[in-house]
Amino acid sequence: MSDPTHPHRPAQLHPGAWWLWSLGLGTAATRTTNPLLLSLLIAASAYVVATCRSRTPGSHSYSAFLKLALAVLLIRLVFAVALGSPVPGTHVLVTLPELPLPHWAQGIRLGGRVTAESLLFAFYDGLKLAALLVCVGAANALANPSRLLKSLPGALYETGVAVVVALTFAPNLIADVQRLRAARRLRGRPDSGIRGLLQVGLPVLEGALERSVALAAAMDARGYGRTAEVPPAVRRTTAALTLGGLLGVCAGTYGLLTAEGGTYGLPLLLAGVAAALAGLRLGGRRSLRTRYRPDRWDARAWLVAGSGAAVAALLTVAADADPAALLPGVVPLVAPTLPLWPAAAVLLALLPALLAPKEPS
Amino acid sequence: MIRFEDVSVTYEGAAEPTVRGVDFEVPEGELVLLVGPSGVGKSTILGAVSGLVPHFTGGTLRGRVTVAGRDTRTHKPRELADVVGTVGQDPLSHFVTDTVEDELAYGMESLGLAPDVMRRRVEETLDLLGLADLRNRPIATLSGGQQQRVAIGSVLTPHPRVLVLDEPTSALDPAAAEEVLAVLQRLVHDLGTTVLLAEHRLERVIQYADQVAVLPAPGAPLQLGPPADMMAVSPVCPPVVELGRLAGWSPLPLTVRDARRRAAGLREQLAQPAGSRAAQPRGLRAPVPPRAAPDPKRGGTPQARAGDSAPASARTRRWLPLLRKNTAPPVTEPPTPALTAEVHAVSVRRARIQALRHIDLTITPGETLALMGRNGAGKSTLLNTLVGLIEPTGGSVSIGGRTPHRTPPPTLIRHVGLVPQEPRDLLHADTVAAECTAADRDAHATPGTCRALLSDLLPDTTGLTADIHPRDLSEGQRLTLALAVVLTARPPLLLLDEPTRGLDYAAKTRLVTLLRDLAADGHAIVLATHDVELAAELAHRVVLLADGEVIADGPTAEVVVSSPSFAPQITKILAPQQWLTVAQVRAALA
Numbered sequence: 001m002s003d004p005t006h007p008h009r010p011a012q013l014h015p016g017a018w019w020l021w022s023l024g025l026g027t028a029a030t031r032t033t034n035p036l037l038l039s040l041l042i043a044a045s046a047y048v049v050a051t052c053r054s055r056t057p058g059s060h061s062y063s064a065f066l067k068l069a070l071a072v073l074l075i076r077l078v079f080a081v082a083l084g085s086p087v088p089g090t091h092v093l094v095t096l097p098e099l100p101l102p103h104w105a106q107g108i109r110l111g112g113r114v115t116a117e118s119l120l121f122a123f124y125d126g127l128k129l130a131a132l133l134v135c136v137g138a139a140n141a142l143a144n145p146s147r148l149l150k151s152l153p154g155a156l157y158e159t160g161v162a163v164v165v166a167l168t169f170a171p172n173l174i175a176d177v178q179r180l181r182a183a184r185r186l187r188g189r190p191d192s193g194i195r196g197l198l199q200v201g202l203p204v205l206e207g208a209l210e211r212s213v214a215l216a217a218a219m220d221a222r223g224y225g226r227t228a229e230v231p232p233a234v235r236r237t238t239a240a241l242t243l244g245g246l247l248g249v250c251a252g253t254y255g256l257l258t259a260e261g262g263t264y265g266l267p268l269l270l271a272g273v274a275a276a277l278a279g280l281r282l283g284g285r286r287s288l289r290t291r292y293r294p295d296r297w298d299a300r301a302w303l304v305a306g307s308g309a310a311v312a313a314l315l316t317v318a319a320d321a322d323p324a325a326l327l328p329g330v331v332p333l334v335a336p337t338l339p340l341w342p343a344a345a346v347l348l349a350l351l352p353a354l355l356a357p358k359e360p361s
Numbered sequence: 362m363i364r365f366e367d368v369s370v371t372y373e374g375a376a377e378p379t380v381r382g383v384d385f386e387v388p389e390g391e392l393v394l395l396v397g398p399s400g401v402g403k404s405t406i407l408g409a410v411s412g413l414v415p416h417f418t419g420g421t422l423r424g425r426v427t428v429a430g431r432d433t434r435t436h437k438p439r440e441l442a443d444v445v446g447t448v449g450q451d452p453l454s455h456f457v458t459d460t461v462e463d464e465l466a467y468g469m470e471s472l473g474l475a476p477d478v479m480r481r482r483v484e485e486t487l488d489l490l491g492l493a494d495l496r497n498r499p500i501a502t503l504s505g506g507q508q509q510r511v512a513i514g515s516v517l518t519p520h521p522r523v524l525v526l527d528e529p530t531s532a533l534d535p536a537a538a539e540e541v542l543a544v545l546q547r548l549v550h551d552l553g554t555t556v557l558l559a560e561h562r563l564e565r566v567i568q569y570a571d572q573v574a575v576l577p578a579p580g581a582p583l584q585l586g587p588p589a590d591m592m593a594v595s596p597v598c599p600p601v602v603e604l605g606r607l608a609g610w611s612p613l614p615l616t617v618r619d620a621r622r623r624a625a626g627l628r629e630q631l632a633q634p635a636g637s638r639a640a641q642p643r644g645l646r647a648p649v650p651p652r653a654a655p656d657p658k659r660g661g662t663p664q665a666r667a668g669d670s671a672p673a674s675a676r677t678r679r680w681l682p683l684l685r686k687n688t689a690p691p692v693t694e695p696p697t698p699a700l701t702a703e704v705h706a707v708s709v710r711r712a713r714i715q716a717l718r719h720i721d722l723t724i725t726p727g728e729t730l731a732l733m734g735r736n737g738a739g740k741s742t743l744l745n746t747l748v749g750l751i752e753p754t755g756g757s758v759s760i761g762g763r764t765p766h767r768t769p770p771p772t773l774i775r776h777v778g779l780v781p782q783e784p785r786d787l788l789h790a791d792t793v794a795a796e797c798t799a800a801d802r803d804a805h806a807t808p809g810t811c812r813a814l815l816s817d818l819l820p821d822t823t824g825l826t827a828d829i830h831p832r833d834l835s836e837g838q839r840l841t842l843a844l845a846v847v848l849t850a851r852p853p854l855l856l857l858d859e860p861t862r863g864l865d866y867a868a869k870t871r872l873v874t875l876l877r878d879l880a881a882d883g884h885a886i887v888l889a890t891h892d893v894e895l896a897a898e899l900a901h902r903v904v905l906l907a908d909g910e911v912i913a914d915g916p917t918a919e920v921v922v923s924s925p926s927f928a929p930q931i932t933k934i935l936a937p938q939q940w941l942t943v944a945q946v947r948a949a950l951a
Contacts, residue, residue: 161457179786183787185770186750186774186778187803188803202789211454214451214455217438217449220417220439221413222457224457225439226440226473289473290473290474292462292466292470292480293466293476293480
């Protein structure tokens with residue numbers, strides 16, 4: 001809840017800045033497996049989330065992402081224990097009974113030796129994935145995806161709304177399941193277990209569908225999808241530009257990736273992108289929409305996005321310069337050390353905590 | 362402004378048109394109230410104004426509907442969005458964005474208004490509806506009344522010339538409903554907006570209407586006229602009108618004030634033969650338990666009620682033996698001190714909000730208790746705690762000696778049953794028959810129990826065939842089916858959450874008779890409701906909740922009479938005498 005004595009809309013940072021910042025951090029996380037650096041990265045993003053997030057329902061999703069990250073880490077470890085690992089190791093922790101498999105499943109091993117090296121490798125690897133997930137979670141908590149929509153070009157707006165409406169489907173579904181399981185209890189049936197969940201399935205889907213139809217009716221009655229008349233020439237040009245642009249992008253990408261297309265690939269790609277953008281811009285003429293108090297891309301947004309990009313760039317450079325520190329080996333077993341300069345670079349991610357507007361508390 | 366020319370609507374797969382030969386015109390700047398029993402096609406007419414019928418719902422519309430000169434045949438709902446604003450029954454399904462301010466701006470964005478115009482109108486609307494403090498709040502965290510105001514605000518910002526509202530106050534507590542209606546009146550008076558609204562709770566809205574459109578029965582022609590004239594012929598009417606009809610006043614009063622000015626004679630008449638009436642059993646003034654009883658909560662009630670329900674119709678008597686078969690203790694036994702439920706110092710904290718604080722409550726067999734209070738006061742939380750869906754964070758709940766949240770569901774349903782706000786949640790099967798069979802199985806009752814209960818509760822089972830889908834039932838029928846399902850296990854404590862939402866007066870009267878007989882039969886009943894008229898007719902005791910605390914607990918007459926927002930119309934008209942319902946007055950005059 002915001003403070004009623006503070007009626008002004010809190011000066012919000014452009015949601016795109018938060019997404020760029022988070023993606024920057026995510027990229028940085030993929031550059032290293034050093035658990036100390038990764039932990040530092042997670043801690044930095046968590047600190048920023050804790051100080052800057054607004055009190056919207058979406059911001060509560062952060063804890064869900066943290067749980068998901070933990071689950072991913074655990075699953076990675078369980079797989080390493082159960083299915084073995086290609087990492088050679090000498091420090092055997094425990095030997096599980098190995099399941100003999102038929103010859104056609106030669107590549108797979110079930111059970112067997114569990115070495116400290118393989119466990120550690122799985123842990124490093126899992127932690128990297130977990131850090132990536134936490135970064136996405138941070139973006140979600142800091143900037144509601146539907147706010148990002150407001151910055152989409154007019155031609156894409158309607159598709160965007162459809163996507164957001166589809167995204168709210170899942171939370172509503174969960175609320176419905178909870179309500180109907182409570183209703184099962186009222187009928188005197190056990191409210192837990194898979195059977196209970198399956199039996200509420202159909203009513204839940206029915207309810208969700210009815211709600212979607214009601215929402216669609218409300219949106220239609222409120223003018224969603226109103227279009228302006230545009231001359232046929234503009235319409236045709238839009239179609240030609242968009243189609244041509246997309247073809248150009250495809251051909252350009254192909255050219256870039258094949259060996260012999262080096263000369264025409266890049267120019268074709270750029271031309272395609274330009275044509276597609278022009279098509280989008282022209283297509284926006286059909287849309288009547290205006291925007292209410294759009295988020296502005298200001299100096300702070302540049303700094304926030306820049307800090308994320310800087311972390312990504314510095315860690316990429318560091319990974320090339322000092323692979324031993326950023327990608328600590330597991331064979332032989334060594335304790336990872338905290339490389340000083342990359343660690344300082346990660347701390348740059350804390351910049352938004354100082355810059356971003358805070359919610360009045 | 363709105364013109365219907367010989368309109369009939371036939372939905373796909375329906376043999377008969379839902380509405381037929383509707384022909385009327387709503388002039389600019391009028392507030393027209395659309396009334397009629399459930400299922401006569403009120404929502405269809407409202408939908409036809411915004412063009413959602415038939416563009417969105419399908420079906421065939423014959424005739425012609427024009428709004429501000431635009432034919433809905435050639436204009437889709439989105440092309441009418443700048444002249445018609447529509448708010449449906451459920452405000453939650455109306456919201457596209459997630460904060461108040463964005464929601465207010467959404468419609469204007471779709472219409473492509475200039476940013477500075479949008480900004481100005483949002484500020485104006487925030488002030489008009491008293492939403493300024495909530496502007497940054499996520500909509501999901503608002504109370505029902507606030508959500509309804511946001512929904513109305515969100516269609517106001519594009520400055521539509523016509524506003525169409527379907528039951529705008531049915532989910533609101535009396536104070537919030539008045540707030541919303543005051544806003545509507547302001548729009549009509551100050552901005553000249555044309556308003557067409559449908560509402561079951563006529564007592565709340567009739568005084569604001571310039572004209573009333575009555576749909577007396579399915580397929581019957583629509584009649585439009587001044588409110589007083591229309592109320593004389595309407596099959597549904599609020600208590601104030603009913604009292605006027607009873608007293609033979611003409612023209613009929615529409616507001617409490619009108620009626621009060623004419624009620625002097627009636628008051629005298631009611632006060633005068635006090636001596637002769639005192640000889641009659643006091644039970645006539647149902648459902649108020651005798652004031653003389655030293656403690657109305659502890660056992661005096663069953664006998665009092667035996668007197669009350671004597672005039673119950675033979676029809677409802679018929680099914681009582683069925684219920685009585687296994688119900689213990691029988692009504693005629695001397696009052697047992699055993700409590701149906703005891704709530705001691707219960708507190709509930711949910712999501713960092715203190716929903717209930719230190720609630721003490723006892724419920725005795727045969728007692729009907731109404732839980733009242735504004736939206737979000739904790740009524741539903743208390744019911745859910747009683748039925749074990751919520752574990753109290755402090756204190757203890759005991760239902761027939763058991764702790765609800767620790768009792769396995771199959772056992773619990775024999776002690777307490779809850780009919781939730783949305784009865785549909787309880788119904789999972791494809792047909793009414795399957796639902797009844799499942800209920801028998803769940804309750805380990807003899808096969809056929811639920812079905813027999815249902816046909817007793819709904820004697821006029823025309824149209825209620827066994828293979829109909831529960832969703833195709835009317836609101837009242839669905840509620841009764843849910844009630845039958847819950848009663849199959851014969852719980853001594855019956856809880857109902859907002860039972861009259863969406864019910865017309867006829868369905869409500871049936872429900873009242875039903876619940877009164879159940880109470881006479883020894884069931885303890887707890888109703889959470891905003892409907893003061895229902896509480897007045899039914900409850901022996903009213904408990905007022907505010908912010909999760911009990912702020913009043915006492916006999917209905919005492920609690921509601923002393924509160925201006927919870928007093929029923931009859932009480933207000935006949936004050937200082939303490940009458941609650943038209944039925945009481947009628948009985949006293951007879």
